[in-house]
Amino acid sequence: MTTFDKREEGFERKFALDEEMKFRATARRNKLLGQWAAEKLGISGAEADAYVKAVVASDFEEAGDDDVFRKIRKDFDAKKVEQSDHQIRRTMDELFGKALQQLQSDA
Template identity: 60%
Template sequence: MTTFDEREEGFEKKFAVDEELKFKAEARRNKLLGLWAAEKLGISGDVATAYAKEVVAADFEAAADRGALHKVLKDLTAKGNAVTEGDIRAKMDELLIQAVAQVKAGV
């Protein structure tokens, strides 16, 4: 194996690790978003945990964070919460920082 091949293999492995971290962090962020929204909806306990799982699942149904965002926006506005798409995006950005830290820490 040449040095070039070894470097290429190293880059491929790093890319795979980075993509796995990104996937885990986004899923964790969506779970945290679901728990945040559940609190705003007055949901707690096992029901809040189940709702957070629904938010995570919703994100798999649409691309680029739209599933989680639209589900939370729809549910919050349906219950009379004055929240905008921008508010939720800002919360998602905030929660992504927490999620990355949690995933890196193995929490």
């Protein structure tokens, strides 16, 4: 195996690890986001747990974050929770960073 092949294999391995970390961080972010939204919606206990699972599951509708955002937006609108689109997206970004930190500290 040449040095070039070893470097290529190393880059491929790093890419795979980075993608796995991104997937895990997104899943954790969605859980944190569901908890945040449940609190804003005034739900707790088993109902909040079910809501968190619904938020996590909503991410599998399509690629990207828009499906999760739409779920939160729709639920907030239905319960008349005052949060702008910008506030929701900013919270999503902040919680993604928090999820990454949690995963890195777990490792």
